[in-house]
Amino acid sequence: MPPRFFVDAALAADTVLDLPEAVARHIHVLRLSPDDPLTLFNGQGGSFSATLADLGKRSATARVGTHDPAEAEPPFRVTLAQGLAGGDKMDWLIEKAVELGVAAIQPLQAQRSVVRLSGERAARREAHWQALIQAACEQCGRNRLPALAPVSTFEGWLAAAPAGGHRLLLSPRAVAPLPELARTHADAWRAGGVTLLIGPEGGLSPEEEAAARHAGFIGVSLGPRILRTETAGLACLATLNAILGGF
DSSP: OOOEEEOSSOOOTTEEEEOOHHHHHHHHHTTOOTTOEEEEEOSSSSEEEEEEEEEOSSOEEEEEEEEEOOOOOOSSOEEEEEEOOSTTHHHHHHHHHHHTTOSEEEEEEOTTOSOOOOHHHHHHHHHHHHHHHHHHHHHHTOOSOOEEOOOEEHHHHHHHOOSOSEEEEEOTTOOSBHHHHHHHTHHHHHHHOEEEEEOOTTOOOHHHHHHHHHTTOEEEBOOSSOOOHHHHHHHHHHHHHHHHTOO
C-alpha cells in the first residue's frame, strides 16, 4: 500500500499541494521518488490518493487525486481518561489506544501519578502526544484523529466532565465483569458512547474512586489479575472492540 501521511491542510482533487517539512523528511527516509504513489488525509474524513510531484532537500509537493470516503472507525466512541503514567508508558499506551480505535484521550493528573505535568512542560508533552496520534493514524489506516484534551487534574476533570454517555471505572475492587456488561448494554454503549477511567501506577486513591462512583462511574473488572496501567486501558479497548463490533 502507498505510504500514508497526515497533512493539516485543505485537500481537494486535481490540485498540487506543498507538503509539510516533516512529511518531506519522512519521504526522504522512505527513499521515495517523484511519481511514487501516496495517500494523504487531514482528519476531516476519508483520504486522497496522490503522487509525489517534486522532492527537494527540505520540501516536497504532491498531486492530489481522488477522494476515498472509506473510514476505519469502530461503531462506538470511547473516551479514555488515563491517569498519567511514568517513563515512556504514556507514549506507548496512547499509540496503541489509537490503533484500537479510541475516540478521545484525557490525560489525568491523579494523586498517585508518578509524573507531574503543568505549564510549559505539560504543553510540550501534549505536542509530543499529538504527533504520536498522527503517526499512529498514518500507520493503522485511520483518517480521523482522536481528540487529545489538555492535561487536567482528576478533580477538575471530574467536576467539568459533561453529562451523558456511559461511565466505566476499571478497578481491582469491582466485581462486575466488563465483557458481561458490554454484551448486556451493547446497543446503548454503541449509541451513547463510553468514558473509560483508568488510574495511574498504583491505581486511583480510595478518595478518587469514591468521587468517580459518586459521579456515576460504574466499577468494572477484567478478572482476578491486576493489570499495569499501560495494559489496563488497552485490554478494555480490545474487549469493547471484540464485543461491540470494532474488529
